[in-house]
Amino acid sequence: MKKLLFPAILISSFISAQAPAGYYDGTTGLTGYALKSKVHDIISQKNVNWHYDDLPNLYNQTDLDKYYDHDATNTTYLLDIYSERPAGPDAYEYTSGQMTSGAGAEGLGYNREHMIPQSTFSTNSDISDYPMYSDLNFLVPVDARINQLRNNYPYGVGGGTNFYIFSNTSRMSNSAIPGYPYTGRVYEPINEFKGDIARTLLYFVVRYEGKLGSFNTAYSTSSTITPSTDQCPFDGTEERAVDLPYIEMLKQWNTLDPVSQRETERNNAIYTIQKNRNPFIDHPEWINMIWSETPDSVAPSAPGSLTSTQQNANFINLNWTAPSDTDILGYRIYVNGAATPSAVTKNTSISIDHLNPSSTYTFTVKAFDKGYLESPFSNTVTASTSASDAFAKDLMIVKYIEGTSNNKAIEIINKTGHEVNLNNYRINIHLKRPSTGNFYAADTYELEGKVGNNESFVILNPNASLSCYSNSQARFVTASDPMTFNGENYVELAYNKTVTIDAIGTRYTTNTNGNVSLYRKNNVNQPNSTFTIGEWDSYPVNYCQNLGVLSATDLIASNKEFKIYPNPVYDDLFVSGDTQDVKTAQVLDVSGKVIYTEKDPFKNKKNISVQNLSTGFYFLKLDDKIYQFIKK
Template identity: 35%
Template structure:
């Protein structure tokens, strides 16, 4: 029980206007770790725009030396001696029920050197400064700096606080253990509320255990984002939300409950706010916050399932996801995002962009909610989407450079061929150059409005001064054709590199006064220039304006391939009579592709993610395609 005596009138002059300012905690409306983060914003040194208190609440850190005057002025004993004795109030030497073993005169008894208890007092970091490498503002934060007997301060050292096993006290020369007021150092009592830790701890007397606990609650709240970096200190844990390791969290909560907030703490909190650094310890003002944040009752309730998952806005390598938030008895901590059944991403929000995906590939997504205790919801609904095919993969069917003419003077031209199976508008394509190995592309040069290449045809861009085979020119553009034999030339689609001549960043000459014609076996663009395997050197430009594609495909008789079982439950078997590259696609009845896979031999297809119903199975090899009805049970 706390013991208080007559308080001098001086106390009231030192804590003028000593009350919580109106509106200070208006932003603290949550529970659990949400509340803790709200408190962090209130007491932090950042003026957060979300907080609209009626007072300016920004933390105004002071210097370490400024604490000397603060201690001399405000850290005095007005509480325990009859009528108070105006000496320094030291939690490590105070005797709450009788005469103190020794006292310190403010200012004159402050020192840095000591030999025995009672020699002098100095400043004790309740959270050892070695924990945060003596960095500001922690180093001078008055909320965890208290005046203490120098010898006992050194005795405590950097040990965590805990419940000492009286049969395992630590030996210390030159000081009694317990100290003259009963504080002690020894192995933690690894049982009861202090179970879980057995190494050396320091234990203050019962009168001040709640004070220490509330200092720690303040510290892990004020510096919650930095605490994970200090987790080598036994009391802390690598979790910005929880902050405190379980054994010490149990100890501090117990101390907080057994030793309620005292008038001494209230006055000290007000003096730090009004007369020193302009922020408060919320757990002195509102002790109930401790239970609201750190509920020691195990949380076994899982969040509700996320709903309304939608996959949309695909690009070559990303898909956007949105869903409706889950609810939880405490709070949802984050969401795990599963890609084709594999836990791949994690986010705290209800929208996310899945990146690192492969072009022209179908992906199926599900989401699980997770709370801070690790409880997980069941899966959300599944939604699937297919990434686009704009050429970023460097291996998809699209238009490509089919001839390159680099002659003397302005005799320069580029030919682009279309063997995609349909007409291609050039509105989303551009040509870029990179001169002399610079490694940087120019801005994209667009084609004229309405420019189109029909299937099987070519499009020729030439320099305005060119005259070789001029009858084949479709478009004159000096910017597109201002290249030399060592410049890289890029064909871009939607600003993504599709095909290239030369090597970006390489200034070596690869084709000067030369005509290059793409080999007839090349059927698609590539982002890697291979002059040996993909290009032939031509004697003249007679082939300009046309391009021959002769694919040496050993086409399989698609009518001979086998698909079983059909209807299928989970695994579909596909037997081919060839090792040729084959594209397998599954479409739902709405025409949306839900599975896409490339195989080279007989293979299997996992259809577990598909809902029951009728689908179309499409098999493509070279220029041949066949479709079959597929039933999923």
């Protein structure tokens, strides 16, 4: 028995060739946190997120031991990095069917191990948060007993007292990580897998950039650390993400244990299943390139000229000028003198949303740099929201497909008048316990990224076989609990974990939306935390016409590039403005159906004839701009 090794030069060329062509486009020339953020954008797009219960079967594609003990063509045994003996026979082995919940000794079954503990990102002990909960890139099959004893302790270099030494000489010991203030227990893997673990942990902080600040970090670098089973090495920041002494240890592990054939093939298998990759398996050199910032010890100057540029009923736009410092990472926005920021951005403008109408707010901004030093406050701006406006107060569900089997889809639209950060939104569901018939809040699915004004997105079950829509078209694809709903379940769009924004069905009761597609009526322009069936049109099972396609009412332009008149109109609709470049004019009915098209409509005139239209509401589409009018 021996590890399958390739000559170093062959390994290097083999590994570098695995990522699909163009996968890492845009990373050339980047270093530091700019590289980290770009890689985050790449690996977080278009992922397929499977259910936690799917993992045992998926391990047969990602984690078979083809490298140490068995022939690659016929093994059914899993590779357990906590118990593998690279130079000799293993003390025990598992197949994917030998999963267990607990064990009093080694060798009695395996667990699905979250290498970043679940307690770091889950809402509470009863609710697990997808996509993190089932992300194959940091979930591996390991011996149940070792997993239990590792608990939520961090990985690290051990020293002093050994509490446990396991069958392959990995151990639980007191921490001896150089320069790291934590002295509690750590799990130290054998050298063979230290690089694997380092690259996995750093995958996590890149993949979930933008969410790390909401996770349960155990302490900041300035805290007094006491031994605990929940000592997470994260420092609460989004860019650096990990305490510097811990980063240095991971860098050493990355060098000590280079990328292996096993890691490369696992990365390729996960990409096939999940559609994203661990970038540090493809590019281990990026670890040193990203965590290479050398910040100065000088705090940045304050942002200048903070102004309120727009005030609406539920949001206010702010703008400011950047200080002259060259190492600015971002800005923290404070509302009404609060001690903690209400928002963080890398830009010099932002929409502060979830405000109350007819209310007055004060705003101020601080810059922070690569050393996480903060500037003084900017000037303070006071602004008042309006009593009402034409925008939706929040995101809203516009389509709900409850089809046969796994044909489940939800479409959500942003009609708020501004870009919305999705990182604080989630889809929640109530499931029924077979034993009692009672409904309970099940695991949740967290959204991420940003959605522009008048933009919609679809969340789809990956096992769906809808005739009109596929996984590649959806922005979010997940088999998590919320996307296994049936007509009796309550499903909601929530903000900040528990604030209901929009809902399908009624809480804690059996609903009657089975085998039906619900489409929001065109005249409904606000979300509703209380489900009201009168706001929806019902269609047959598996109906999904125009899923992911905005209706004409969704696309009405807010710009003032053209003016149409008269409105209402009898015979001729005139258009004023710079119309000579308009290529196509179309008239659409209220369903979005095109009923008239004219090429180069304003080549020799300024009007569109509508005299043959019936009385009613219509839309005039001029290239990509849409305007509503009434035909008398």
